[in-house]
Amino acid sequence: xxxxxxxxxxxxxxxxxxxxxxxxxxxxxxxxxxxxxxxxxxxxxxxxxxxxxxxxxxxxxxxxxxxxxxxxxxxxxxxxxxxxxxxxxxxxxxxxxxxxxxxxxxxxxxxxxxxxxxxxxxxxxxxxxxxxxxxxxxxxxxxxxxxxxxxxxxxxxxxxxxxxxxxxxxxxxxxxxxxxxxxxxxxxxxxxxxxxxxxxxxxxxxxxxxxxxxxxxxxxxxxxxxxxxxxxxxxxxxxxxxxxxxxxxxxxxxxxxxxxxxxxxxxxxxxxxxxxxxxxxxxxxxxxxxxxxxxxxxxxxxxxxxxxxxxxxxxxxxxxxxxxxxxxxxxxxxxxxxxxxxxxxxxxxxxxxxxxxxxxxxxxxxxxxxxxxxxxxxxxxxxxxxxxxxxxxxxxxxxxxxxxxxxxxxxxxxxxxxxxxxxxxxxxxxxxxxxxxxxxxxxxxxxx
Amino acid sequence: xxxxxxxxxxxxxxxxxxxxxxxxxxxxxxxxxxxxxxxxxxxxxxxxxxxxxxxxxxxxxxxxxxxxxxxxxxxxxxxxxxxxxxxxxxxxxxxxxxxxxxxxxxxxxxxxxxxxxxxxxxxxxxxxxxxxxxxxxxxxxxxxxxxxxxxxxxxxxxxxxxxxxxxxxxxxxxxxxxxxxxxxxxxxxxxxxxxxxxxxxxxxxxxxxxxxxxxxxxxxxxxxxxxxxxxxxxxxxxxxxxxxxxxxxxxxxxxxxxxxxxxxxxxxxxxxxxxxxxxxxxxxxxxxxxxxxxxxxxxxxxxxxxxxxxxxxxxxxxxx
Numbered sequence: 001x002x003x004x005x006x007x008x009x010x011x012x013x014x015x016x017x018x019x020x021x022x023x024x025x026x027x028x029x030x031x032x033x034x035x036x037x038x039x040x041x042x043x044x045x046x047x048x049x050x051x052x053x054x055x056x057x058x059x060x061x062x063x064x065x066x067x068x069x070x071x072x073x074x075x076x077x078x079x080x081x082x083x084x085x086x087x088x089x090x091x092x093x094x095x096x097x098x099x100x101x102x103x104x105x106x107x108x109x110x111x112x113x114x115x116x117x118x119x120x121x122x123x124x125x126x127x128x129x130x131x132x133x134x135x136x137x138x139x140x141x142x143x144x145x146x147x148x149x150x151x152x153x154x155x156x157x158x159x160x161x162x163x164x165x166x167x168x169x170x171x172x173x174x175x176x177x178x179x180x181x182x183x184x185x186x187x188x189x190x191x192x193x194x195x196x197x198x199x200x201x202x203x204x205x206x207x208x209x210x211x212x213x214x215x216x217x218x219x220x221x222x223x224x225x226x227x228x229x230x231x232x233x234x235x236x237x238x239x240x241x242x243x244x245x246x247x248x249x250x251x252x253x254x255x256x257x258x259x260x261x262x263x264x265x266x267x268x269x270x271x272x273x274x275x276x277x278x279x280x281x282x283x284x285x286x287x288x289x290x291x292x293x294x295x296x297x298x299x300x301x302x303x304x305x306x307x308x309x310x311x312x313x314x315x316x317x318x319x320x321x322x323x324x325x326x327x328x329x330x331x332x333x334x335x336x337x338x339x340x341x342x343x344x345x346x347x348x349x350x351x352x353x354x355x356x357x358x359x360x361x362x363x364x365x366x367x368x369x370x371x372x373x374x375x376x377x378x379x380x381x382x383x384x385x386x387x388x389x390x391x392x393x394x395x396x397x398x399x400x401x402x403x404x405x406x407x408x409x410x411x412x413x414x415x416x417x418x419x420x421x422x423x424x425x426x427x428x429x430x431x432x433x434x435x436x437x438x439x440x441x442x443x444x445x446x447x448x
Numbered sequence: 449x450x451x452x453x454x455x456x457x458x459x460x461x462x463x464x465x466x467x468x469x470x471x472x473x474x475x476x477x478x479x480x481x482x483x484x485x486x487x488x489x490x491x492x493x494x495x496x497x498x499x500x501x502x503x504x505x506x507x508x509x510x511x512x513x514x515x516x517x518x519x520x521x522x523x524x525x526x527x528x529x530x531x532x533x534x535x536x537x538x539x540x541x542x543x544x545x546x547x548x549x550x551x552x553x554x555x556x557x558x559x560x561x562x563x564x565x566x567x568x569x570x571x572x573x574x575x576x577x578x579x580x581x582x583x584x585x586x587x588x589x590x591x592x593x594x595x596x597x598x599x600x601x602x603x604x605x606x607x608x609x610x611x612x613x614x615x616x617x618x619x620x621x622x623x624x625x626x627x628x629x630x631x632x633x634x635x636x637x638x639x640x641x642x643x644x645x646x647x648x649x650x651x652x653x654x655x656x657x658x659x660x661x662x663x664x665x666x667x668x669x670x671x672x673x674x675x676x677x678x679x680x681x682x683x684x685x686x687x688x689x690x691x692x693x694x695x696x697x698x699x700x701x702x703x704x705x706x707x708x709x710x711x712x713x714x715x716x717x718x719x720x721x722x723x724x725x726x727x728x729x730x731x732x733x734x735x736x737x738x739x740x741x742x743x744x745x746x747x748x749x750x751x752x753x754x755x756x757x758x759x760x761x762x763x764x765x766x767x768x
Contacts, residue, residue, distance in 0.1 A: 093727050100513045100730075122514035206712035263619030264601040267712070272602055406514070409729055420712060421624070444510060444525075447533045447721060447738075448729060 049343045050078045051107040051350055054095060056333060057086050061367040062110065062354075068362075069353035077346040079108070088112040088208060089409075099124040099338065106338035107347040108354075111156060113147035113332050114208075114402050114412075120150035121406035126337040126344045128154055136355060141396045144372040148334045150404070155336070157351040158372040160363060162331035163317075163395040164212070164286050165388065170313040172196050172283045183325065186217075186251045186318045189284045193260040198283025201273030202255050204265040206420040211402060211412040212329045213286070214419055217248035219327035219400035220320040225411065226403040233407050233442040240431035240438075247320055249419075249427035256423035266421035278304055286317060288331065289392055293368030293385075314388045316395055327400035332372065370396065413448045414438035500743060507737035513730035526737035536721065536738075540745075543717040546630065547698040550637045554694060555687070557638065558645035565646065566653050584643035592707035595636040599623070626713045633704045633715065641697065645690045652686020653679070692753040696746055718742050 055062040066079040073079075082105075084091040092115045098106055099122070111119060119125050133154045137145050144161035148154055166184070173180050176192035193200040203209035215225055223244025228237040239245060255261050260283070262268055262276055274291040276282060278298065285291075295312065298304030317328035335354060337347040353359065360371035361379045370392045376382055377393045386392065403411050418434035419425055440446035507526055511519040530536045561580050568576045583591065598604045599622040610616045622628045656679050664674045680687070702719040709715045711724070722742055726735025 089728065096514065096730060097727075100516075118514060124514075206710065264621040264624060266625075267601075267621060267623045275602055413724075413728070444731075444734070445529060447530060447535045447734070448724060 048073075048075055048077050049346060050080050051341075051343055051347055052080050052082055052105050053108040053110070053350070054082050054084050054106055055110040056084050056088075056091055056112075058367050058369075061363045064366075065354050065359050065363065068359065069350050072353055073346075073350070077343065077350065079350055084110070088114070092118075092409075095119075096122075096124075099340070102340045103338070104340040104342055107341040107343055108350060109336045109338060110159065110333045111336040113144070113161075113330070113334055114408050116148055116156050116334055116336070117150045117404050118406045118408055119336060120153075120155040124336075124339050125155050126339045126341060126347070128157075128337070129345075129348060132157075132348045132352065136352060139375050140372050141374055141393070143330050143396055143399045143401060144332060144334075147330060147332065147401050147404075156334035157336075157348075157355055159333045159335050159355050160360065160369045161372040161396050161399075162288050162329075162370060163392060163399045164216070164288055164329045165314045165391060165395055166316065166318050167201075167277060167285045167287055167291065168313045168315070169198070169277075169282055169284075169311045171311050172198050173313060180313060180315050183316060183319050185322050186254065186320060187322075189318055190254055190258045190260070193283050194258060196283060197281075198260065199262055199276050199279075199281045199285075200255060200258060200260040200283060201268070201277050201285030201287065202261055202265070203269055203273060203286075204256065204261065204420070204422045205267050205269045205272075206416050207269060208412060208416075209269055210420055210422070211415050212331070214248055214252065214415055215402045216317060216327055216329045216400060217251050217320055218242075218244050220317075220324070221245075221247035222321070222324070223248070224403070225415070226405055231406070233410075236405070236407070236411075236439065236442055238435040238438060240435040242431075245431040246427045249425045249430055251320055252419065252422045252425045253427060256421070256425070266423065278308060282308075289370055289386070289388065290368040292388065296385075314391055316391065316398065325398060328395045328398055330396070330399035330401045332369070407442055410441050410448060411438055414441055417448070500740075503736040503739045503743075505736075506732050507740050509733045511731070511733040513732055522733070526734050527741070529734065530737055530741060535716070536718075536741075538714060539716045539718050539721045542630075542715060543699060543701065543719075546634060546637070546701055546717065547695055549634050550641070550698050551691060551694050553634075553638050554642045554645045555691065558642045558690070559649050561642065561646035562649035562653050565650050580646060581643045583640050584647075586640065588640060588703040589707060591640045592636055592704040595632060595639070595704075596623075596708045599632050623709055624713070626715060629709050629713050629715050633701075633708055636704050636708070637698065637701065641694065644697075645694050648690035648693065649683070649686060652683035652690070655686065656682040688753065688757055692750065695749055695753070699746060699749060700742070718745070 053062070053066055055066075063081050066081045070077075070079045084094055091110075091112065095106065095109055095111070096119075099119070116125075136157045137154060140158050141161055144158040145154065147161070148156040148158045166189070168178075168180060168189075170180075173192065176196050178184060178188060178192050190200065203213055218225060218239070221244035223239045223242045225239060226236060227239040227242075256265060262272075264272065268276075270287055270291075273285050273287050274294060277285040277287070277291070278295060292312065292314075295304055295309050299306050299309050317326045319326040335351040337344055337351065341347050355372070357371075357373050357375050357379075360373050361376045361382055363369060364371045364376060364382055365385050368386075370389075371377065371382075374393060377389045383389050402408070405411060414434055414437045418430050418437060424430075437446065437448075441448045508521060508523060509519055510522045510525070565573070565577055565580060586594075599606050601607065601619065601621050604622075606622070607616065607618050607620050611618055620628070622632050660678050660682065661674060664678050669677065700719050701717045702723065705711060705715055705717050705720050706723070711720050716724075718738070719742060722735055722738035725731045725738055729735070
């Protein structure tokens with residue numbers, strides 16, 4: 001997976017180097033350093049403007065898109081890529097530090113949807129021209145538009161929208177007598193996993209994945225982590241003492257105590273769940289669709305049997321309340337344009353190019369990350385590669401975003417602290433405790 | 449072994465300065481001293497004193513990096529918040545515990561390794577030294593990942609290799625609770641920094657006069673008696689300096705915790721707490737206050753060592 005191809009060492013301005021040869025060694029070295037530094041500062045030497053796109057690590061898809069859009073720009077601008085750290089929170093840290101220092105090198109950034117409000121509130125995102133806003137939301141899944149919106153304004157361009165599905169082994173579900181064509185509940189799959197003695201892959205690690213799980217549980221039970229007023233940190237209205245929060249905590253406890261969540265449940269992340277599911281005892285799992293592309297690659301690479309892949313089944317995320325549809329997790333990446341960029345117009349043009357249907361289809365096929373544009377799900381190539389494309393689209397439409405607030409980091413940090421390890425969760429007690437902690441942290445009365 | 453210690457000839461240099469007869473000479477030497485040390489002193493001011501002062505200043509404000517307009521002076525409020533929060537005291541306790549365990553084990557282990565290095569046959573001595581030093585050359589983050597992978601329930605080999613030990617099985621989740629997480633964190637720290645302490649002790653070991661050892665031998669002292677009565681008392685200064693350096697270092701533990709548990713299961717250290725407030729939460733004021741408290745803790749440790757245990761840093765360098 002790790003791939004850091006984007007860092008291009010060439011930054012223009014190279015002709016300065018030969019002139020320095022006449023001087024002494026020290027002088028030459030000093031000039032070289034100076035030339036390099038100047039070039040690195042963004043002097044483009046009269047060529048087309050260079051846009052720098054800070055992107056999250058993938059398998060090379062975004063670098064390819066940068067190349068395609070550079071070609072499409074036909075010499076008007078070039079897109080260079082700069083890789084960000086692996087996890088979303090570290091990506092945010094790096095971007096925030098740079099933007100707080102008014103870094104003009106950030107023209108485009110791949111921004112996790114959960115951080116959009118924070119960036120928008122801090123004026124780190126360049127205002128989007130109205131016509132661009134109209135074009136980039138046309139035929140786009142509503143939940144991903146909401147994820148890119150802050151205070152009723154579209155502030156980022158929806159790129160790809162992610163959602164979790166319930167993955168199951170067809171053989172296991174059949175043996176357990178579960179009808180997977182109908183919505184299933186958490187209780188049902190826990191019971192089935194126990195009966196069949198198979199593993200239930202859920203992410204119990206103290207990380208963002210835990211918030212993803214909890215948020216969808218509470219949303220599926222009809223509640224919300226933030227019920228109102230997401231703006232004022234002192235008076236955030238949290239819904240953690242609601243009945244829905246209790247129902248969510250009960251499911252967490254049920255899974256943790258089921259004995260089927262794996263020995264390392266409290267440190268299990270998405271990759272660990274996927275590895276478990278590929279193994280002999282794989283039964284059920286909630287996870288993002290990348291795991292399917294990973295399994296296909298595993299079959300091609302000879303590490304996974306074709307029979308295992310053929311046994312993969314998928315459906316919508318499990319319900320918390322029987323008969324009520326679930327609210328699956330929503331994730332994904334939006335493209336933000338840096339507020340201090342010197343090429344805002346070109347950056348928005350590039351963002352439009354990157355998120356064109358054709359490019360989104362390419363990205364989905366090669367990276368396994370679902371497109372935000374609905375038309376992509378009708379692309380024959382996408383359907384061929386992702387037989388579950390329709391389920392993904394439905395899941396995206398049904399999905400609930402995580403709390404939208406400029407103080408997301410405090411909210412998720414407080415949830416993770418109180419709801420981890422999931423086995424220690426006490427329905428009815430943990431929720432109010434978490435609410436108290438988050439409130440105190442936001443009022444500046446407590447550490448996180 | 450005498451080649452590894454600093455030559456005692458250095459003794460003459462500092463002694464000659466105060467003994468100078470003409471004040472002109474003393475003056476010019478002092479001037480030269482400032483000229484030589486001045487640039488380094490200025491650099492130290494720029495890279496050490498300035499950040500400390502800035503952090504102290506920032507710690508008096510309520511200041512969020514994403515909201516610079518609402519920056520306001522709050523005096524010592526940030527310190528009040530921290531000192532009244534159980535999380536700070538818990539982190540302080542965890543940090544102290546890790547420091548105590550790792551430094552203690554490293555001291556014993558480092559001393560044993562120093563003895564091995566000192567006594568190794570001259571033909572294999574370079575290899576032994578290089579082998580012992582390798583862990584110290586590894587970047588902490590890399591070492592932390594290596595240990596994490598080794599103990600990870602899915603990718604690690606530890607569970608299957610050591611399943612014969614009671615309490616260890618193929619489904620032991622080392623990072624699942626406080627005790628076992630701390631065990632792996634300490635193990636990684638010990639593996640990584642024992643070479644440092646053993647190097648310092650090796651230098652101290654070389655300072656123990658051979659004549660004393662031989663006299664004790666002639667008097668019929670056993671190996672154990674010589675160790676306790678001759679070797680250790682004669683290298684007290686080196687031991688204290690090694691302890692001081694390692695304690696200061698261990699108290700600032702961050703990388704291993706960040707990589708292995710990210711603070712889960714109550715394994716947050718003080719540095720990690722400062723990181724979370726400053727870098728993750730972007731609360732520059734609160735984070736700076738934590739950094740200042742961390743700095744004060746480190747100063748306190750250094751003072752306890754230097755004043756309390758009478759560690760003479762000059763003596764350890766063979767100047768005393």
